Amino acid sequence: MKHRSMKISIITMVFSILLVSVTANQAAAESVPEWVKNNALWYGQGDISETEFLNAIKFLIENGVIVIESAEEVVSEAMEAQIIIPNGNFDVSGSGVYLPLNLEITTNTKVTWVNDDSVPHNIQSQDELGNVIDLFNSPPLNTGDRFEFTFEEAGVYNYYCSFHPWRVGVVSVK
Ligand SMILES: [Cu+2]
Missing domain, CATH: 1.20.1270 (Substrate Binding Domain Of Dnak; Chain:A; Domain 2)
Incomplete structure (x- = not known):
């Protein structure tokens, strides 16, 4: 038996x-x-x-x-994080910074930006000198629109909004 x-x-x-x-x-x-x-x-x-x-x-x-497939791979594929573009983000004199301003994640995390502001914004990846690079670049995001990008390699990634260039943010990937 x-x-x-x-x-x-x-x-x-x-x-x-x-x-x-x-x-x-x-x-x-x-x-x-x-x-x-x-x-x-x-x-x-x-x-x-x-x-x-x-x-x-x-x-x-x-x-x-x-x-x-190892269980570890499956878990890392499912990792997600969010960055809110808050109401008033467009206002240079306001404090409407990205939430969070410096997002810390691990590799293979899918990041979703959500525009909660009353005007359109975009997300443009930048090199360390502030030049726009072709890595993650969104179209204009209207109120409520989302933009996704999965970070596969470790590093520090800067981005900004080309409509409101004083709005800069960072994604740190370990
Ligand atoms: Cu903007």
């Missing part, structure tokens, strides 16, 4: 990996060889050993049919 329940848990584990891989690598999944399918059947019937069955799974992994 003990042997049988262990066999079932291994089958469950393999099938859950296959469920992930079917969406991640559908083209390759279509190329699962017949002998691997037969091995799965024979293993279920108790005709072959666990070693033989696991060798078939190993073959799928080595040939890229099963793609295993």
Whole structure:
């Protein structure tokens, strides 16, 4: 009995990996060889050993049919942060700075700027000298509009609004 329940848990584990891989690598999944399918059947019937069955799974992994993503990657892909362009941001004499003014994030965080001001703004990435560079550059954002950019590399990223050049902000990526 003990042997049988262990066999079932291994089958469950393999099938859950296959469920992930079917969406991640559908083209390759279509190329699962017949002998691997037969091995799965024979293993279920108790005709072959666990070693033989696991060798078939190993073959799928080595040939890229099963793609295993680490949990860490999945978590980092889901990271998100927001920068609010607050009401009054346009006013040079006001204190309507970006919230936060210096956003600190880790790599692979998706940042969304939200225009909560009553007038349009844009987001233009700048080099350390204040020149606009082609990295993250939004169209004009009307009230309520959003702009997204995912920071994949560590560094300090400056930006400003070309309509209101006194409004500068920073995104620090670790
Ligand atoms: Cu602006």
